[in-house]
Amino acid sequence: MSDIWWAILATAVGCYLLKAAGYFVPEAVLQRPRVTRVALLTPVALLAALTAVQVLGDGQGLVLDARAAGLAFAVGALLLRAPFLVVVVGAAIVAALLRLLAEGTAR
Amino acid sequence: MTDEHRSVRTKAWGVGVTVGTYGFGFGALAVANGFSVAQAIALSLLVFTGASQFALVGVVGAGGAASGAAAALALGSRNAFYGLRLAPLLDVRGWRRLAAAQLTIDESTAVAISQRTHRLARTGFWTTGIAVFICWNAATAAGALAADQISDPKVIGLDAAVGAAFLALLWPQLTTTTTRAVAAGATVLALALTPVLPAGIPVLAAAAVALVVAWPGPHGAPTSSATPGARHE
Numbered sequence: 001m002s003d004i005w006w007a008i009l010a011t012a013v014g015c016y017l018l019k020a021a022g023y024f025v026p027e028a029v030l031q032r033p034r035v036t037r038v039a040l041l042t043p044v045a046l047l048a049a050l051t052a053v054q055v056l057g058d059g060q061g062l063v064l065d066a067r068a069a070g071l072a073f074a075v076g077a078l079l080l081r082a083p084f085l086v087v088v089v090g091a092a093i094v095a096a097l098l099r100l101l102a103e104g105t106a107r
Numbered sequence: 108m109t110d111e112h113r114s115v116r117t118k119a120w121g122v123g124v125t126v127g128t129y130g131f132g133f134g135a136l137a138v139a140n141g142f143s144v145a146q147a148i149a150l151s152l153l154v155f156t157g158a159s160q161f162a163l164v165g166v167v168g169a170g171g172a173a174s175g176a177a178a179a180l181a182l183g184s185r186n187a188f189y190g191l192r193l194a195p196l197l198d199v200r201g202w203r204r205l206a207a208a209q210l211t212i213d214e215s216t217a218v219a220i221s222q223r224t225h226r227l228a229r230t231g232f233w234t235t236g237i238a239v240f241i242c243w244n245a246a247t248a249a250g251a252l253a254a255d256q257i258s259d260p261k262v263i264g265l266d267a268a269v270g271a272a273f274l275a276l277l278w279p280q281l282t283t284t285t286t287r288a289v290a291a292g293a294t295v296l297a298l299a300l301t302p303v304l305p306a307g308i309p310v311l312a313a314a315a316v317a318l319v320v321a322w323p324g325p326h327g328a329p330t331s332s333a334t335p336g337a338r339h340e
Contacts, residue, residue: 003172004146010176011163012153015183019156020208022190023199030191034326041289041317043158043182047277048290049297049313050178054165055270060302070267071274078278085128087275088268095267 066102070095115222115231122214123238126157127246129272133160134250136269139260140168144251151247155240156212158276159183162310165269171307178310189216196220196228210236285320292316 022030029035055067070091077087130151137147142164150160159179166175190211196219199207210232219232257263280286293313300309 004142004167007163007167007172007176008146008150008153011150011159011179011183014176014180015154015156015159015186016209018180018183019186019190019211020205021187022192022211023194023204023208025187025191027191030188032326033324034321036188037321037324038318039185039188041286041321042314043185044277044280044286044289045293045314045317046162046178046182046310047158047273047280048293049310050162050165051270051273051277052294052297053169053301053310054273055267056298057169057301057306059170059306062298062301066264067267067270070264071270074271074274078275083125083128084272084275085132088132088271091271092264092268095264096262097264099262099264 066095066098069098111223111227112230115218115227116234119218119231119234120238122218122235123242126214126239127242129157130243130246131250131253132268132272133157133164134247134252135254136161136250136265136272137164137247138251138254139257139265140164140269142167142251144248144255147251148244148248151244154179154183155209155243156183156186157243161269161272161276165273166307166310168269169306171305174305174307174311178307181311181314186211189213192216192220193232196225197232198225207232207236210240212236212239214239289316289320292320 051071055071056062056064058065073094074087074091077090082090133151134147137150137160138144142150147164150163154160154163159182162182163175163179166178190208193207193211193216197207215232215236218235219228222228222231254260254265257265260266277290281290293316296316297309297313300312304312
């Protein structure tokens with residue numbers, strides 16, 4: 001089995017156990033203030049890091065390319081309270097257009 | 108069926124269709140990041156929690172299967188807290204409890220805990236959970252099949268869409284000084300570590316920023332256990 005299938009299986013089992021934990025683990029364990037704070041802030045840190053690496057990462061290097069322009073569009077769209085699909089598709093279109101332009105000028 | 112139940116059901120399906128649009132994006136991005144159509148569909152059926160699925164395809168796409176799974180689990184941990192809030196409202200036993208666990212996600216929790224009574228909360232939870240499950244999985248398959256027709260996902264900017272999707276998931280959280288500071292710190296740390304650590308590890312290491320900020324302060328005694336949202340009938 002490939003690495004990807006193993007990762008899917010591990011994620012599926014782990015995520016199900018986490019969902020079930022809320023119904024089976026004693027309340028006192030999950031209601032400690034420190035646990036609550038960690039649970040609130042962990043997704044924030046992970047999503048911010050994922051955004052940064054996805055947009056600027058290139059293997060082990062960092063590059064500023066069309067993806068950054070896509071993200072700039074996404075920020076603007078989110079500030080205007082645009083729906084998810086507009087944010088995501090708009091970012092893709094901006095990046096694609098920039099690449100098309102760059103190709104045109106290179107010729 | 109009362110008017111209130113009907114309105115809860117309408118809301119639930121509205122949420123389901125909206126979330127379906129994320130599902131289409133997820134299916135397309137999974138394939139763009141090197142997952143097969145079958146793998147994209149399996150993820151939505153089995154994992155069924157959006158942010159974790161996006162994290163897995165994002166990090167595995169960059170080359171780290173194990174760290175992708177770890178990031179997905181760290182994001183999935185919030186569902187444990189949803190179950191905690193839902194357990195007294197739903198009052199489920201046996202196999203229904205196992206099914207309820209799989210449907211315990213952002214949307215079903217949000218609809219359930221905003222209801223006036225326990226009965227409406229139960230209707231809200233089950234209808235939203237089932238609506239989102241159907242829409243999310245159908246849309247994932249459609250998105251994955253559509254992206255599978257495209258030879259180079261970069262041409263239509265799908266790689267840029269992944270970053271935008273993460274930001275859109277993060278955005279609603281950036282309402283306090285603390286969350287903004289954590290997001291900024293995590294961004295800087297992940298970028299600083301990218302040149303020196305293997306793919307996926309910088310993202311996990313950035314979670315340390317959350318730990319450092321959340322650790323100080325009271326820790327021992329449980330907070331008040333007032334039942335959130337719904338009241339008894």
